[in-house]
Amino acid sequence: xxxxxxxxxxxxxxxxxxxxxxxxxxxxxxxxxxxxxxxxxxxxxxxxxxxxxxxxxxxxxxxxxxxxxxxxxxxxxxxxxxxxxxxxxxxxxxxxxxxxxxxxxxxxxxxxxxxxxxxxxxxxxxxxxxxxxxxxxxxxxxxxxxxxxxxxxxxxxxxxxxxxxxxxxxxxxxxxxxxxxxxxxxxxxxxxxxxxxxxxxxxxxxxxxxxxxxxxxxxxxxxxxxxxxxxxxxxxxxxxxxxxxxxxxxxxxxxxxxxxxxxxxxxxxxxxxxxxxxxxxxxxxxxxxxxxxxxxxxxxxxxxxxxxxxxxxxxxxxxxxxxxxxxxxxxxxxxxxxxxxxxxxxxxxxxxxxxxxxxxxxxxxxxxxxxxxxxxxxxxxxxxxxxxxxxxxxxxxxxxxxxxxxxxxxxxxxxxxxxxxxxxxxxxxxxxxxxxxxxxxxxxxxxxxxxxxxxxxxxxxxxxxxxxxxxxxxxxxxxxxxxxxxxxxxxxxxxxxxxxxxxxxxxxxxxxxxxxxxxxxxxxxxxxxxxxxxxxxxxxxxxxxxxxxxxxxxxxxxxxxxxxxxxxxxxxxxxxxxxxxxxxxxxxxxxxxxxxxxxxxxxxxxxxxxxxxxxxxxxxxxxxxxxxxx
Amino acid sequence: xxxxxxxxxxxxxxxxxxxxxxxxxxxxxxxxxxxxxxxxxxxxxxxxxxxxxxxxxxxxxxxxxxxxxxxxxxxxxxxxxxxxxxxxxxxxxxxxxxxxxxxxxxxxxxxxxxxxxxxxxxxxxxxxxxxxxxxxxxxxxxxxxxxxxxxxxxxxxxxxxxxxxxxxxxxxxxxxxxxxxxxxxxxxxxxxxxxxxxxxxxxxxxxxxxxxxxxxxxxxxxxxxxxxxxxxxxxxxxxx
Numbered sequence: 001x002x003x004x005x006x007x008x009x010x011x012x013x014x015x016x017x018x019x020x021x022x023x024x025x026x027x028x029x030x031x032x033x034x035x036x037x038x039x040x041x042x043x044x045x046x047x048x049x050x051x052x053x054x055x056x057x058x059x060x061x062x063x064x065x066x067x068x069x070x071x072x073x074x075x076x077x078x079x080x081x082x083x084x085x086x087x088x089x090x091x092x093x094x095x096x097x098x099x100x101x102x103x104x105x106x107x108x109x110x111x112x113x114x115x116x117x118x119x120x121x122x123x124x125x126x127x128x129x130x131x132x133x134x135x136x137x138x139x140x141x142x143x144x145x146x147x148x149x150x151x152x153x154x155x156x157x158x159x160x161x162x163x164x165x166x167x168x169x170x171x172x173x174x175x176x177x178x179x180x181x182x183x184x185x186x187x188x189x190x191x192x193x194x195x196x197x198x199x200x201x202x203x204x205x206x207x208x209x210x211x212x213x214x215x216x217x218x219x220x221x222x223x224x225x226x227x228x229x230x231x232x233x234x235x236x237x238x239x240x241x242x243x244x245x246x247x248x249x250x251x252x253x254x255x256x257x258x259x260x261x262x263x264x265x266x267x268x269x270x271x272x273x274x275x276x277x278x279x280x281x282x283x284x285x286x287x288x289x290x291x292x293x294x295x296x297x298x299x300x301x302x303x304x305x306x307x308x309x310x311x312x313x314x315x316x317x318x319x320x321x322x323x324x325x326x327x328x329x330x331x332x333x334x335x336x337x338x339x340x341x342x343x344x345x346x347x348x349x350x351x352x353x354x355x356x357x358x359x360x361x362x363x364x365x366x367x368x369x370x371x372x373x374x375x376x377x378x379x380x381x382x383x384x385x386x387x388x389x390x391x392x393x394x395x396x397x398x399x400x401x402x403x404x405x406x407x408x409x410x411x412x413x414x415x416x417x418x419x420x421x422x423x424x425x426x427x428x429x430x431x432x433x434x435x436x437x438x439x440x441x442x443x444x445x446x447x448x449x450x451x452x453x454x455x456x457x458x459x460x461x462x463x464x465x466x467x468x469x470x471x472x473x474x475x476x477x478x479x480x481x482x483x484x485x486x487x488x489x490x491x492x493x494x495x496x497x498x499x500x501x502x503x504x505x506x507x508x509x510x511x512x513x514x515x516x517x518x519x520x521x522x523x524x525x526x527x528x529x530x531x532x533x534x535x536x537x538x539x540x541x542x543x544x545x546x547x548x549x550x551x552x553x554x555x556x557x558x559x560x561x562x563x564x565x566x567x568x569x570x571x572x573x574x575x576x577x578x579x580x581x582x583x584x585x586x587x588x589x590x591x592x593x594x595x596x597x598x599x600x601x602x603x604x605x606x607x608x609x610x611x612x613x614x615x616x617x618x619x620x621x622x623x624x625x626x627x628x629x630x
Numbered sequence: 631x632x633x634x635x636x637x638x639x640x641x642x643x644x645x646x647x648x649x650x651x652x653x654x655x656x657x658x659x660x661x662x663x664x665x666x667x668x669x670x671x672x673x674x675x676x677x678x679x680x681x682x683x684x685x686x687x688x689x690x691x692x693x694x695x696x697x698x699x700x701x702x703x704x705x706x707x708x709x710x711x712x713x714x715x716x717x718x719x720x721x722x723x724x725x726x727x728x729x730x731x732x733x734x735x736x737x738x739x740x741x742x743x744x745x746x747x748x749x750x751x752x753x754x755x756x757x758x759x760x761x762x763x764x765x766x767x768x769x770x771x772x773x774x775x776x777x778x779x780x781x782x783x784x785x786x787x788x789x790x791x792x793x794x795x796x797x798x799x800x801x802x803x804x805x806x807x808x809x810x811x812x813x814x815x816x817x818x819x820x821x822x823x824x825x826x827x828x829x830x831x832x833x834x835x836x837x838x839x840x841x842x843x844x845x846x847x848x849x850x851x852x853x854x855x856x857x858x859x860x861x862x863x864x865x866x867x868x869x870x
Contacts, residue, residue, distance in 0.1 A: 341660070348660055355658045362856055366863050412857020413850055439680040442687065469687040476745075479752050487715050491695050493687065521850070531760030532752070550849035554842045562768030563777050566760070573846075574853045595856045603852065 007257070026256050358602055365595035373597045376575045378583040383560050384576055387569030388583045390515060390543045391424050397464075398514035399431040399503045401485075403529065404441040404448070410521040410549050415448070417547045417577030418519055420586050422448055430514065431503045432465035435489065437477065437525065442469050442493065466492045466504070478532040482510045511540040519547045523555035530559050534566050543568040550574070641868075648865045651858050693720060772796050801832030 003012035004027045006020035019026050253261070278291035286292050314322070364370075378384045394400060402425075406414050425432055434445040445467060468489040471477040480488040485507065486499040498504045506512060510533060518529045526546055534544045544566070548556055550573035559566040571580045578593055653668035693716060700708035722744070728737040771777065772792035779788055807829070810819045821829070 338661075351660075352658065359855075359859070362859050363863070366856070366860050409854060410850065412855075412860070413853035415857075439683045440676075442683070443679075469691060470683055472684075472688050472692075474749075475752055475756070476749055479756070487711075489692070491691050491699070493691060495691065495695050497699065527761065528756070531756030535756070535760045549846075550853070551843070551846040554839070554846055558765060558768070562764060563771040563774065564764075564768075566764055573849060574856075590860060592856055592860055595859070596853065599852050599856060600849070603848070 008260075026254075354606060357606065358599060361598040361602055362595040365591045365598055367591075369589060369591035370594035371589060371591065373594045375582055375587065375593050376579040378579045381572070381576045381579040382557065383567075383570030383572065384579045384583060386560075387545055387547075387571050388580060390545055390569040391421070391428075393543075394425075394428055394430050394514050396429050397431060397503060399433055399507055399512070400425065401433045401435065401510070401513045401516045402445070403516070403518045403520070404434060404436045404445040405438050405518060405520040405522070405525050405529075406441075406444070406549070407438065407521060408440055408444060411444070413549050413574050414519060414521060414547065414577070416574060416588065416592075417571045417580050418448055419451065420577065420581040420584060421517065421519075421547060421571075422451075423586070424584055426462050426464075429464055433498075433504065433513070434465060434467040435471055435481070436469070437471050437474065439470060442467055466494070466496070466498045468498070469493045475528050475532060478528055482533045482536040484508075485510060510536055511542050513542065515543045515545060517545045517547065521549040521552060523548075523552035526552055526556050527559075530556075530566055534559075538564075538566065545569040547571045547577075548573075644865050644868065648862060651862060655858070692716070769796065769799050797831070798835040801828050802835050803832070805829045805832030805836065 004015050004017070005012055006023060006025055006027060008025035009020060009023040011020065011022045013020050013022075013027055017027055280290045281287050281292060378388070422432075432449070434442070434449070436442050436445060438444075449462065449465060469492070471481060471488060473480065477488060490497065490499065492498050499507065510516065516529075516533060516537060518526060520526050520529070526548055529546075530544065537544050546556055546560075546567050546569070548570065553570075553572035553576075556567065556570060556572070560568075560570045571577060574592070574596055578588070581588060650668050650671065653664040656662055657665045696708070696712050696716060700712050722741050726738050726741045728734040729742070772795050773789070777788075779785055804825055805828075807821070807825070810821050812819055820826075
């Protein structure tokens with residue numbers, strides 16, 4: 001049974017089918033008959049499946065009639081004629097060989113890879129053919145070994161990959177060496193094409209210019225072609241009439257195959273894509289081409305950076321917000337007038353009532369100079385007794401360091417004790433060395449000294465003192481004063497070097513003073529004196545006495561009550577000052593203590609009454625909150 | 631003439647003081663122009679006085695006068711003392727002036743760093759030597775029998791006083807004890823119950839201490855008010 005080989009998929013199909021049962025390609029128009037099992041082996045060579053390489057040569061011309069055909073023996077001519085008759089019996093259809101060659105030329109362009117020679121498969125079918133015709137099987141094995149080393153190497157290197165799997169009949173063939181018949185030897189000698197394995201280095205080979213395959217132009221490629229085909233080629237294209245065009249005939253594709261071809265192959269001259277708007281490559285090896293991908297990546301392409309507009313594109317809403325923000329910022333810099341509040345508000349009235357309740361008793365006590373309330377006793381005020389004792393211990397004329405470190409605003413609380421102290425020091429005629437770490441200290445000291453100079457028991461202006469002025473540096477200045485008073489304050493405000501004359505000429509350290517008395521209203525200042533100077537004073541048991549205000553007393557008293565005491569005497573507040581005055585016999589008849597006492601009492605009453613009123617007023621609100629929660 | 635002006639300075643000062651006191655006390659009726667004017671005057675006078683004081687008491691008396699005295703007397707010791715005590719301070723002071731210029735402000739940073747470092751070291755050393763160690767020693771000696779009075783009444787007061795101070799110190803320190811180790815993640819950290827009670831007692835002592843400090847400030851302010859009222863009355867009596 002004859003099968004038709006599908007030209008598209010290459011699979012055999014029954015002859016009664018008009019299209020391939022595998023790929024549905026039409027078989028009648030372009031299919032060709034596959035060899036059946038009953039047919040001879042001669043049909044194998046036209047099978048594209050069995051021998052695909054043999055159709056690669058587009059120059060095969062089976063119907064050629066050249067003088068070389070005369071050398072072909074009759075049996076071969078008969079065989080060829082019989083074959084051609086079978087093929088030409090269907091004139092309307094192309095031969096299977098042509099079709100396969102055309103398809104192969106379309107599928108596989110006529111190019112031969114480098115270092116690849118035409119395999120010697122043709123020799124097999126030719127050998128089989130010759131063996132069948134002449135009764136003497138021909139083996140190519142001895143032919144491969146006959147030539148020299150060059151042919152042997154090329155044969156082993158090139159033909160092995162393309163060795164076709166032998167069929168069953170081929171396997172039957174003996175592998176022993178068989179001598180060529182004489183006619184074949186003569187034919188080889190007459191032909192310029194040698195069989196595989198026979199390469200004549202010095203013999204030039206006719207090369208058609210149309211086949212641009214340098215490697216294929218070697219003798220190996222042409223040796224694969226059967227001799228009778230080579231003769232036909234020689235007849236059709238003699239060496240003297242070499243055509244410039246390639247000898248490959250344009251393929252005549254069937255209509256169905258033409259329909260299957262892609263459009264670009266059908267109309268290769270027209271561009272598939274409109275490249276009129278495509279970019280032209282300006283750099284690299286593809287410069288000038290349009291519509292191709294540039295070989296240079298755009299990332300490294302040196303070009304002028306694009307210019308972007310710096311004008312901010314904002315919407316109207318954004319612009320409005322910006323203007324609002326600018327207006328807010330402008331308003332921040334403009335001082336806003338404080339809204340005038342009405343004078344008679346409930347808050348102001350309440351404030352006036354509190355002030356009146358507090359001030360009126362004070363004014364009354366001051367006006368009347370009340371002395372009804374017993375002044376504080378020295379024993380009930382901590383530190384006053386010790387302070388008095390330390391002052392009494394001072395030797396007459398001894399240098400005493402007196403620090404005026406309180407602000408003028410606290411003079412009402414500090415001055416009773418300070419005035420009493422200054423008067424006592426003047427009475428004892430001690431040498432007062434005035435210093436200050438407050439800027440207002442020197443002026444305050446001068447004022448107090450001048451005021452105390454007119455106290456009772458002081459005759460004439462008191463001059464036994466020096467004002468060294470302001471100690472710069474705060475805590476560092478105190479530390480320097482403790483180490484070397486002369487280095488920190490070398491001259492008095494009178495521009496006199498008091499350290500060079502008596503009594504300060506005996507003073508080199510702070511311990512050389514008979515006592516250090518600090519007058520301050522600030523607990524931090526008092527602590528600095530204790531920490532920086534008091535530590536040095538304790539080394540020689542030099543007394544450190546402090547006169548302070550009520551607000552600093554709680555923080556200074558631990559230093560006084562410590563054991564051992566860091567402060568040897570302390571007078572705090574108005575009560576301490578009055579108690580100290582009472583100790584030394586100075587009783588002020590100005591009603592200040594009564595005013596202070598009544599003011600404290602009124603203040604306590606205001607606080608208590610205000611707290612009660614606040615609690616009473618908040619109770620209904622809290623009840624409402626509880627009810628709302630419930 | 632100067633003697634006459636000196637005699638008038640005191641009454642003029644009294645009148646100015648009287649007016650300024652009234653202006654400040656006008657704050658009782660609320661913020662007003664007189665109060666703001668008085669505050670502005672005080673701020674301006676205080677700033678001017680501080681500037682004059684620094685120029686006069688520091689630069690003049692502690693820098694220029696010693697230099698002139700050393701040069702005039704030709705005493706080598708005075709010059710050496712001046713060079714070792716004053717010149718470095720002057721150099722550092724001039725160097726510190728670079729802080730005035732924003733461009734050169736970084737140049738004065740070393741001086742500022744020197745002052746800050748020395749100041750911090752001085753304060754810390756003084757606090758340790760003058761407050762922490764002595765106060766720890768004093769607290770441990772609160773109930774020292776050697777310092778106890780011999781009389782029975784005084785002894786009881788001394789004992790109660792020392793006991794209250796000791797309890798107050800310990801409980802206050804416990805209140806500020808925050809280093810509690812977390813046992814489990816997500817479980818609220820809680821100190822032992824005994825510490826919680828002691829912490830509450832310490833909180834009471836802290837509240838009392840704050841009240842005492844506020845009372846001291848209030849008493850000082852009240853004393854200033856009484857002094858001003860007394861000054862006003864004396865001024866009125868003086869001129870009328």
